[in-house]
Amino acid sequence: MRPSLALAAFAFGALLAPLALRAQDTTPPRGVHLGLHYQGDVKPGVVVGVVRGPWGDSVQAIIQRDLDNGDRVAIIGYPGTPAAQAVAQVSTGVNYVIWKSLGAAAALQMSFTAAGLHVAVHDVAAGTVLQARDFALPSTPGSADWRFAVHAASDELERIITGTRGIASTRILFVRGGRIVIIDSDGWGERVLTEPGTALSPAWQPQGKGFAYSTLVAHGWRIMLRDFSGVPGHALGTTPGGLNMSPAFSPDGAWLAYAHGEEDGVDLWEAPMSGLIATGPPRRVTVGRGTDNVSPSWSPDARRLVFTSGRLGHPEIYVADADGSNSEMLTPFSFGEEVYRSNPDWSPDGLQVAYQAQLSGVFQVMSIALRDRSIRQLTSEGRNEDPSWAPDARHLVFSSTRTGARELFVLDVESGRARQLTHGAGARLPAWSPPLAVAP
Amino acid sequence: MNGRRILPAAILALAAVAACSKKAPETAPPPVNQDSIAKAHAADSAAKAAAATAAAASAKADSMAAAAAKRAQDSLAALESQKTKVRDEFKSKIYFDYDQSTLTDSAKAKLDRKIRILNANPTLAVEIEGHTDERGSAEYNMALGQRRAASVKRYLVQHGIADSRITIISYGEERPVAPGHDEDSWKQNRRAEFVITFGDVQPGT
Numbered sequence A: 001m002r003p004s005l006a007l008a009a010f011a012f013g014a015l016l017a018p019l020a021l022r023a024q025d026t027t028p029p030r031g032v033h034l035g036l037h038y039q040g041d042v043k044p045g046v047v048v049g050v051v052r053g054p055w056g057d058s059v060q061a062i063i064q065r066d067l068d069n070g071d072r073v074a075i076i077g078y079p080g081t082p083a084a085q086a087v088a089q090v091s092t093g094v095n096y097v098i099w100k101s102l103g104a105a106a107a108l109q110m111s112f113t114a115a116g117l118h119v120a121v122h123d124v125a126a127g128t129v130l131q132a133r134d135f136a137l138p139s140t141p142g143s144a145d146w147r148f149a150v151h152a153a154s155d156e157l158e159r160i161i162t163g164t165r166g167i168a169s170t171r172i173l174f175v176r177g178g179r180i181v182i183i184d185s186d187g188w189g190e191r192v193l194t195e196p197g198t199a200l201s202p203a204w205q206p207q208g209k210g211f212a213y214s215t216l217v218a219h220g221w222r223i224m225l226r227d228f229s230g231v232p233g234h235a236l237g238t239t240p241g242g243l244n245m246s247p248a249f250s251p252d253g254a255w256l257a258y259a260h261g262e263e264d265g266v267d268l269w270e271a272p273m274s275g276l277i278a279t280g281p282p283r284r285v286t287v288g289r290g291t292d293n294v295s296p297s298w299s300p301d302a303r304r305l306v307f308t309s310g311r312l313g314h315p316e317i318y319v320a321d322a323d324g325s326n327s328e329m330l331t332p333f334s335f336g337e338e339v340y341r342s343n344p345d346w347s348p349d350g351l352q353v354a355y356q357a358q359l360s361g362v363f364q365v366m367s368i369a370l371r372d373r374s375i376r377q378l379t380s381e382g383r384n385e386d387p388s389w390a391p392d393a394r395h396l397v398f399s400s401t402r403t404g405a406r407e408l409f410v411l412d413v414e415s416g417r418a419r420q421l422t423h424g425a426g427a428r429l430p431a432w433s434p435p436l437a438v439a440p
Numbered sequence B: 001m002n003g004r005r006i007l008p009a010a011i012l013a014l015a016a017v018a019a020c021s022k023k024a025p026e027t028a029p030p031p032v033n034q035d036s037i038a039k040a041h042a043a044d045s046a047a048k049a050a051a052a053t054a055a056a057a058s059a060k061a062d063s064m065a066a067a068a069a070k071r072a073q074d075s076l077a078a079l080e081s082q083k084t085k086v087r088d089e090f091k092s093k094i095y096f097d098y099d100q101s102t103l104t105d106s107a108k109a110k111l112d113r114k115i116r117i118l119n120a121n122p123t124l125a126v127e128i129e130g131h132t133d134e135r136g137s138a139e140y141n142m143a144l145g146q147r148r149a150a151s152v153k154r155y156l157v158q159h160g161i162a163d164s165r166i167t168i169i170s171y172g173e174e175r176p177v178a179p180g181h182d183e184d185s186w187k188q189n190r191r192a193e194f195v196i197t198f199g200d201v202q203p204g205t
Helices: A003-020 A058-069 A083-089 A096-101 A146-160 B002-021 B032-090 B105-120 B138-158 B182-188
Strands: A024-027 A045-048 A075-078 A107-112 A116-125 A129-138 A173-174 A179-184 A197-205 A213-218 A222-224 A243-249 A256-260 A267-275 A293-298 A304-309 A316-321 A341-347 A352-358 A362-369 A375-377 A383-387 A395-400 A407-412 A418-420 A427-432 B125-131 B166-172 B192-198
Touching: A024 A197, A045 A058, A045 A083, A058 A075, A058 A107, A058 A146, A075 A197, A083 A096, A083 B138, A116 A146, A116 A418, A129 A146, A146 A179, A146 A407, A173 A267, A173 A316, A179 A197, A197 A341, A197 A427, A213 A243, A222 A256, A243 A267, A243 A293, A243 A427, A243 B138, A256 A293, A256 B138, A267 A293, A267 A427, A293 A341, A293 B138, A304 A341, A304 A352, A316 B138, A341 A383, A341 B138, A352 A383, A362 A383, A395 A427
Parallel strands: A045 A075, A045 A107, A197 A243, A222 A243, A383 A427, B125 B166
Antiparallel strands: A024 A129, A107 A116, A116 A129, A173 A179, A173 A427, A197 A213, A213 A222, A243 A256, A256 A267, A293 A304, A304 A316, A341 A352, A352 A362, A362 A375, A383 A395, A395 A407, A407 A418, B125 B192
């Protein structure tokens, strides 16, 4: 190969390397194609095979649930269904006849190896293995790290089957009882991260290095930054007082936007960042002349912001360039005392902004398309607030009172299906993580 | 059981016998001096009389002191209760309409009273807390609470109170005083509170 071609190949391989952290392709490259062929709305049926050995049940159940939660495939053989018996009958073997009769498009044949999990993805219609993969699992089955590794396998399997990577190997930060809490995407492993106090508005550092949040101090509110080691965080800047709140990292990690106010309204500021450390003084983004500008959220290319502004006399969603210029109202103007729109979150594909709006006195989660400003109402039951997008730009987590207590729910925006994530009451202000390479 | 009691008794008996056998021969007592007895009696009586007088005087002083202390306590209590009245008035909350930070007429009247107290007590410093009801965005409510506290501070400063005597803080919707989910509770939560951060009030101001 010519040196420049070799270099290009090396660079391309290096780009792909992070995606292949836990997977080794053991099939020959010839003949591999990503994604099965299926029509439109029809979800391909997937059989998740039995896994023999200790913790095999858990692996099968976790992968079934992850693929089901992705809302892109239909799981065949959930425990208790008639199909489950047939799946158990095939067990760890191969049986295209049975799989086809169950309506499966793909079947996962899985077994434990010394290093983790071996999965053969079968294309049932074609009657062959589509791809085989080896996924490394930590040697501590049942631990949070082990579960995370199984979730990562699910996400890669979903990519092989549907062409879109799953969101199982992510985590969600939220607030309960004045403390920042973290939970797995399937609702498992909830743990408190901060000391007793009054903390609000957690925001992920985009490489998963840690998070920012605001906390009550002696005479005001400070932005705190911390990692996941358990060590108490440090404060952003040395402002002794004032209101500092609603932090948001830009997706490239270069800036931390936040709202700061003293006695003349609240404005948005941005501090330049390297990881969790500010590298210089903040720059001012909005000059609100006494109005309130809070809750910033960045576009995926880090060039624009959406935020809540009360400059009209009531809260609306605004969009502006990252330096604050060219600001305009995003949500269409409507006359009426009831108008109240806030808490915007820009979807990771850049196409939509989710937010909450007061409709007939009750808040609902809405979404506005950037391209044509068309609006969708995404919830209707109970009080629904604080939307935060998952990395697939199709699911979002929000807080809802539909069960009577305030809990977090995950919504599939395309099908409308919602599942309850927390079961402890008082959960609010969730933030869905970016794609995570390692368990935080 | 019986075995246990015999041993100590035996030891005591032995000791008594031992003590008896070591007793020293008695010497004759000295002759009695009647004069010194009489002097001793007289000294005793005088001492007793003096003690009685002192006791009486002390008791009288005590009761006078007690009476004075009681009078002082009563007037201290009265002063304290007057101070409490002023403090309570200074700390009385003011309330806001939904989503508003403007001061109502009744809020202004309460603030005018607080201004008089501040003027009469020059060491007094205060922190104004801004609060909201639970409706709407928790984050926007933090800004609204800040705006309410700032609005109160502006009124005080416009009426001559030094800026340095007043700090502000917002608690947004995080510290409700009424837990319900209806207007009755909400209107109690849309408030500003006044916390004395330095100095104190004098009674009657």
